[in-house]
Amino acid sequence: MKGLFITFEGPDGAGKSTQVQKLSEYLTREEIPFIHTREPGGTEISDQIRSLILDPAHKEMVDETEVLLYAASRSQHVKEKIIPALDKGYIVLCDRFVDASIAYQGVGLGLDVETIKVINEFATGGLSPDRSYMIDLPVSVGKERMTARNQLDRIEQKGTDYHETVRQAFLELYEQNNDRITLVNGEKNVEEIFHDIIKDFTTLWDNYCRNN
Template sequence: MDNKGLFITFEGPDGSGKTTQIRKLADELERRKLPYLLTREPGGTEISDKIRAIILNPENLRLEDTTEILLYAASRSQHVKEKIMPALHERKIVLCDRFVDASIAYQGYGLVQSIDTIKTINRFATGGLSPDRTYMIDVSPEAGRRRMRARSGPEAGITRAAGDLDRIERRALAYHARVREGFFALYRENKQRILLINGENRPEIVFDTIMHDFERALKHWHGKTD
């Protein structure tokens, strides 16, 4: 898909610290006065956020796995067309907290659903859009669970008390272990695009690793757009 922007995604298991890191990168772009868009999935638009609330609501216990796959793709389709592609056409740096890799890891590997089907659905949903660079921050399911339980605040339109988890986060550690293996598989298949980072290091070390790589990506992007 032809655009002149730079599309950067952050991925990793729940509790990996990716949201903290993507916000730190956004702050750096703000400091440099570079044009950027910071967004997230599921969500990112009014319609996508409504779908997010359905997906993550712990009360939706009867939500089928196939429905979950389609809801994520529907949210993503709206997000790409309404927000991501316009920003890329404006030559912005788009920072997105999760994208198609997350669906492959969480619904494909985590729920043991067809990887090929999920890839096909998401190619249709995104028009074939793929990130230029992905920062995949790894953390063990046990460490991720400890971090998640320490969090609090509003999420997906639902007020979360300290220690509360959303519908996906509440799944068994075995599920989250499969998700992590899915991310590893994606990394092995896409080493040119994905940088794998140890998320159990101190946050400042993780960010230094990201910035060192991002500087090269930025230089390459400037070389293509000049």
Template sequence: MKGIFITFEGPDGAGKTTQLQRLAKELQDMGHEILVTREPGGTAISDKIRSIILSPDNQEMVDQTEVLLYAASRAQHVHERILPALQESKIVLCDRFIDASVAYQACGLGVDIGLVKAINRFASSGLQATRTYLLDVPVEVSKERLLQRSQASAQAPLDRIEQKGFEYHNRVREGFHRIAEDEPSRVVVINAHRTEDEIAIDILADCKRLLEGLSK
């Protein structure tokens, strides 16, 4: 079976990272070779760009800069890590991908959606996810979880994106829903306002069906 690219998306605080790690363990236990990675980041260069994008010190960042920095980080990540892993027939699990740019920069910031898609199509050399799990929670829940996480760790203040207001994050959530409506065969919407176990069961069940279908 050739490599499979699975992404996790959703509002900040939806539990993407937790669920990605749980799925990775299940797939490894089933004998699959896995690459777990994230965006922005995933490589030395991409992580340096991540620190610039997310630093609360960079509030003056203009929208065009944000779009291009995310795309630059993605280009390095795709070509240095994701594509080689797929060529080795691994299952790649990635915390965020192009859908995040569409939701956060096109829908959240108001940048032209066609432009955002074109820039990222170039950055990724046209790579698309086989399956995307969209973990969905109301903005109120997202904000509460982020605040709790920040208060629990004095070393982890809210980043520049997380600090943005309710209306921005509501536009982002609506953007994710539009993506899911446009691509129902790829994007599976998961109600993430439940227990971790309930969410994990749904994701694993769908992933098993996906793998079985691809192996035929």
């Protein structure tokens, strides 16, 4: 039986990585087979592409190159890691997926969103998450968290207007796909956010187990 593919999305600084880790710990305790991965990255080739995309020194990178590098990283990731895990019946927890490319490279960079979708349809073979947790919070709060955390990567260094546009793009994606995407208030504390996620996840998991 095919496993469950679950992604985490949202503006930079929203706390996605923390929530992926907390859900990983929950699945470990419950002895539910899973893998935890991220984008861009997840495989040796994909991680090398990640270093090209996010390096602050690559300021000359044109928008189209950014789109194609993300898609190339994703294609390798999907075929080498995600699909094999799903075929084994595992849950796959992934920090970002195609929604991020639509928000960051499509809407954020002012590129044609339909073109972004077509490129990523090819890159993923049409793979789509079973559930996406979109953690939302104001850009100003995210910026404060990122600045306090460590050095910002090339995408995180972009201006406030860009990140505001990306946030609105995520919210629009939620409105268009609220059967798949669960919106989570990222201004709550870590435990409250996880409570909201695990409440939805346990229902999702129960339905999955009944039907498989």
